[in-house]
Amino acid sequence: MSLQTRLMTAVIGFVSLILVIVAVITSATLSRTLEDQLDQKLFGNLKALAALVGQVPPSAATVGNILERPLSQVPPGLLFAVSNPVSGTSGVIFSGTEVDLGGTTRNLTKAQLSQVAAALDGSQVANVAIEDIGSYRVAITSTSSDVAVVAGLPRDDIQNQLTQLLTVIALATIGGLILLALTTAITIRVSLRPLRAVARTATRVANQQLDRGEVIITERVPASEADPRTETGLVGASLNKLLDHVNTSLAARQKNEEQMRRFVADASHELRTPLASIRGYSELSLRALRQNPAGADAPDAIESTTSSLERIQAQSLRMTRLVEDLLLLARLDEGRELVYGTVDLTQLALEGLSDARPTAADHHWVIDVPDEPVSILGDAGRMHQVVANLLANARTHTPAGTTITLSVSQEGSDAVLRVHDDGPGIDPALREELFARFARGDSSRARQTGGTGLGLAIVKAIVDGHGGTITAASEPGDTTFTVRLPLTPTAAVPAER
Numbered sequence: 001m002s003l004q005t006r007l008m009t010a011v012i013g014f015v016s017l018i019l020v021i022v023a024v025i026t027s028a029t030l031s032r033t034l035e036d037q038l039d040q041k042l043f044g045n046l047k048a049l050a051a052l053v054g055q056v057p058p059s060a061a062t063v064g065n066i067l068e069r070p071l072s073q074v075p076p077g078l079l080f081a082v083s084n085p086v087s088g089t090s091g092v093i094f095s096g097t098e099v100d101l102g103g104t105t106r107n108l109t110k111a112q113l114s115q116v117a118a119a120l121d122g123s124q125v126a127n128v129a130i131e132d133i134g135s136y137r138v139a140i141t142s143t144s145s146d147v148a149v150v151a152g153l154p155r156d157d158i159q160n161q162l163t164q165l166l167t168v169i170a171l172a173t174i175g176g177l178i179l180l181a182l183t184t185a186i187t188i189r190v191s192l193r194p195l196r197a198v199a200r201t202a203t204r205v206a207n208q209q210l211d212r213g214e215v216i217i218t219e220r221v222p223a224s225e226a227d228p229r230t231e232t233g234l235v236g237a238s239l240n241k242l243l244d245h246v247n248t249s250l251a252a253r254q255k256n257e258e259q260m261r262r263f264v265a266d267a268s269h270e271l272r273t274p275l276a277s278i279r280g281y282s283e284l285s286l287r288a289l290r291q292n293p294a295g296a297d298a299p300d301a302i303e304s305t306t307s308s309l310e311r312i313q314a315q316s317l318r319m320t321r322l323v324e325d326l327l328l329l330a331r332l333d334e335g336r337e338l339v340y341g342t343v344d345l346t347q348l349a350l351e352g353l354s355d356a357r358p359t360a361a362d363h364h365w366v367i368d369v370p371d372e373p374v375s376i377l378g379d380a381g382r383m384h385q386v387v388a389n390l391l392a393n394a395r396t397h398t399p400a401g402t403t404i405t406l407s408v409s410q411e412g413s414d415a416v417l418r419v420h421d422d423g424p425g426i427d428p429a430l431r432e433e434l435f436a437r438f439a440r441g442d443s444s445r446a447r448q449t450g451g452t453g454l455g456l457a458i459v460k461a462i463v464d465g466h467g468g469t470i471t472a473a474s475e476p477g478d479t480t481f482t483v484r485l486p487l488t489p490t491a492a493v494p495a496e497r
Helices: 003-053 063-067 110-119 156-191 193-206 231-291 299-334 345-360 380-396 428-433 455-465
Strands: 079-084 088-094 105-107 125-130 134-142 148-154 341-344 364-368 375-378 403-411 414-421 469-475 478-486
Touching (some): 003 134, 063 079, 063 088, 110 125, 193 231, 231 299, 341 345, 341 380, 345 403, 375 380, 380 403, 380 414, 380 455, 455 478
Antiparallel strands (some): 088 105, 134 148, 341 375, 414 478
């Protein structure tokens, strides 16, 4: 059963119950009021008839004798009966409005009189259904001479009025329920329209292919059906917010997949070169030995083999560094590599610059550190790697004669490490992927030596692991890498070194 059907059933059923209760209460109240009014008229006529009966001797107290006397105006259908131990019981019903000796009356049969007597047995007033006449309200009283006088009035008017009332109530109820059903159906349909829009949007999204490839969810609940000020509109607004989040997540997933594919391709390329070199030099050595089997100890063979082994060793070391860098990045991504302790950045900067100066004597090296040490809570080994990689990056991508400045300072609750050079700057097209793995410079910052392209990626991973940030600002003649680290990372867990 749909929500609309359940709501309509509940509303119409509840309203119908209320209308039935109101109809019952109204008819009962009206019936009681009409009965009271009839009783007043009945007792007034009973009193007048008893007075007439009291004017005749008990032995002559019969309906016939009473009717011989002039009567005042009586209501139509008045029942009049007299019970006398001497003359018995007799009764009539008046059918005119002005009744006198010649008035129209209808005598009651013994059976009819018996029905009246049975209804009044032990009661002063009662309702009785008289055969061939109808329903009557009758009352009994006695005169001073013990003559029983009975008067009755028809209940047809009460029944007719109640029937008319119930008919009107029934027709009004049916009409009202039909109008209520139409109004409720329209109101519910309009109110549930945002939910139907949500369902249609969800269905269209469900029919999209979301498990592979580049996915963009453009379906949204219309703004007119997503008003957060209403309950049903809030559902649409929430779905739109959810779809925005899913769309962002899918875009991130696609970007991660593309980065992973590019990463695998770059890693494969980086590993293929040393592997090809190792294979080539090993084959060259074996060929030299095969061509001179008898002179394996000859100087030429020894020199060729030695040279090949040196190249093989160099390529093996290159692969080792690449694999170690990849392993380090994986561990940093999992947050398992850092071991925290007190780290003096000033001392690290001095040591890092001392290590870098001999590798590029044609560069100008400048150190700018405060007199007081700047200490943080971090991993000393990894922070040394940050300094070394940043200096190596500046040295590798700048020409001879470039001035490289390494500075350390404390700014508020952060320690700041900067590496500045006055080289040609970074190509703007490369800046967005500067810290990506296997990122490569171009002719604007030409390298003089090779590298794996993981140096800055490792720097960023280490800085992120310490809860810090790294940024790069560059223009021709002014390039600065800024590392900002909290003095005490909130996620740091101090450990013994």
